Amino acid sequence: QKEVEQDPGPLSVPEGAIVSLNCTYSNSAFQYFMWYRQYSRKGPELLMYTYSSGNKEDGRFTAQVDKSSKYISLFIRDSQPSDSATYLCAMSAYQTGANNLFFGTGTRLTVIP
Amino acid sequence: NAGVMQNPRHLVRRRGQEARLRCSPMKGHSHVYWYRQLPEEGLKFMVYLQKENIIDESGMPKERFSAEFPKEGPSILRIQQVVRGDSAAYFCASSRLQSQETQYFGPGTRLLVL
Numbered sequence: 398q399k400e401v402e403q404d405p406g407p408l409s410v411p412e413g414a415i416v417s418l419n420c421t422y423s424n425s426a427f428q429y430f431m432w433y434r435q436y437s438r439k440g441p442e443l444l445m446y447t448y449s450s451g452n453k454e455d456g457r458f459t460a461q462v463d464k465s466s467k468y469i470s471l472f473i474r475d476s477q478p479s480d481s482a483t484y485l486c487a488m489s490a491y492q493t494g495a496n497n498l499f500f501g502t503g504t505r506l507t508v509i510p
Numbered sequence: 511n512a513g514v515m516q517n518p519r520h521l522v523r524r525r526g527q528e529a530r531l532r533c534s535p536m537k538g539h540s541h542v543y544w545y546r547q548l549p550e551e552g553l554k555f556m557v558y559l560q561k562e563n564i565i566d567e568s569g570m571p572k573e574r575f576s577a578e579f580p581k582e583g584p585s586i587l588r589i590q591q592v593v594r595g596d597s598a599a600y601f602c603a604s605s606r607l608q609s610q611e612t613q614y615f616g617p618g619t620r621l622l623v624l
Binding site for chain 2: 438440
């Protein structure tokens, strides 16, 4: 079983739609949760960073973490064609000496004008 | 404020050759991480370094792969005697501190082994 599971999609939505992206994980030690956006042939770009359970909002983006269910989500409101990219969830336990991120496989999103 | 820089952006090698990938972290960052992204797969952690120290190399293949982050200059990921299965995108990330710090990624080096 992979430590982080993410539906690879692809996911296509019309412009203006609300997008919901999700990941599940198995390691209860994960405490820090991130969403990265990766455009084709580019490096991942940090979108959201949250600690433990709860919600965090930044503009059109909302990140949710439910540690009891080991489930995280990213919502994109009023989606735009420029949001078309691959979205990667990542998480870490950030223990001393073990600082690496565990990534999902990414969900490819296309927003159709 | 320059971000994480990686070079070369594209690298073509024949089987058996050596590949050297370089990474310069963001200004003020002293922690460097290397990840590999295979086609249709997520990023996989390889190694975590601080200046002159390898902190965690649990994701590095046991043979042919090595990494360093010298006191001066960029971090280097070295792959000896490359094979076709080494073809992938290699990303470097950096952070300012170790704990609770986000990692910022470079544009990656795409290695193609012929």
